[in-house]
Amino acid sequence: MTMMLMSVVMVMFTTAIVHVYRSIQTTESLTDAQSKVAIAFQRFDRQLRYASWISDPVEENDIWYVTFAGLEGEKCRQLQLDLQPPGAVATDYRGELRFLEWEPGSPPAPGALGNTIASDIYTAEIQNNTKKPFEKTKVDSTPYPSASAGSDFRPDFQRLRINLDTKVGDSTAGIDVTYTAVNSADTKDDDDHECKEGQPT
Numbered sequence: 001m002t003m004m005l006m007s008v009v010m011v012m013f014t015t016a017i018v019h020v021y022r023s024i025q026t027t028e029s030l031t032d033a034q035s036k037v038a039i040a041f042q043r044f045d046r047q048l049r050y051a052s053w054i055s056d057p058v059e060e061n062d063i064w065y066v067t068f069a070g071l072e073g074e075k076c077r078q079l080q081l082d083l084q085p086p087g088a089v090a091t092d093y094r095g096e097l098r099f100l101e102w103e104p105g106s107p108p109a110p111g112a113l114g115n116t117i118a119s120d121i122y123t124a125e126i127q128n129n130t131k132k133p134f135e136k137t138k139v140d141s142t143p144y145p146s147a148s149a150g151s152d153f154r155p156d157f158q159r160l161r162i163n164l165d166t167k168v169g170d171s172t173a174g175i176d177v178t179y180t181a182v183n184s185a186d187t188k189d190d191d192d193h194e195c196k197e198g199q200p201t
Contacts, residue, residue, distance in 0.1 A: 039117075041177065044099065047070060048181065049179055049181065049182060050071070050181070051158075051181035051184060052069055052070060052072075052183040053068060053158070053193050053195065054066065054068045054136055054181055055195070055196055055199055056136055057133075057134035057135065057136060058200055061111075062083040062084040063080055063083065064133050065078060065080055065199050066078070066136070067079075067199040068195070069104075069193065073104075075102060076101065076104055077100070078099070078114060078198060079097065079099060079162075080098040080099075080100060081098075081123075081126075081133045081134070082096045082097075082113070083127055093124040093167075094123070095121040095122075095126075096119050096121065097116070097117055098114035099117050100112065100113070100114030100115070100198075104195060107198035118166075120166050120168060121164055122164075122172060125165070132163070133163060134161070135161040135163070136159070136160055136161075137155055137160075138155075139155060139156065139157060139184065139185065141155065143155060157181050157182055157184045158181045159179065159181065160181070161176070161178040162176070162177055162178075162179070163176045
């Protein structure tokens with residue numbers, strides 16, 4: 001009887017330890033995935049905040065693109081969210097965030113992919129068309145109302161909202177940040193910017 005009770009207690013104890021270990025491992029993996037996205041954002045934070053122009057985001061062949069430019073003479077830069085990276089299983093909904101840059105007047109070849117800066121981007125809502133990863137607010141447009149800005153607010157600069165999720169196991173965490181391009185006040189027509197030649201139409 002004592003041996004049976006000890007066996008039951010040991011099974012319960014072992015199960016609890018395994019469950020705790022798996023929870024810790026999932027939390028660490030999710031934290032690691034989020035850290036990679038946060039580090040990626042820090043990498044181009046200054047470039048986006050001081051951008052002089054932001055393109056309209058577009059999606060082509062399961063890749064979302066948004067291109068932006070610095071001041072005159074600076075490089076053109078592009079964020080790419082690949083919904084179906086090489087080797088990925090469609091039902092996993094795991095995307096990759098990439099970064100590409102080039103000199104104005106020397107655009108990359110069509111379909112050129114940038115360097116991967118973050119993986120484990122959860123893309124189910126994006127693929128189901130219930131969420132956009134990149135959203136642009138134009139100068140003097142009516143953005144979504146907020147308590148701080150009010151419904152009559154009109155921005156003086158272009159703004160880019162980046163809304164991404166990371167998922168590890170059953171745990172999901174989101175990053176939702178809006179950048180204001182402080183040098184974009186005089187931006188006119190999106191179609192005539194030289195950096196647009198590197199983005200699909």
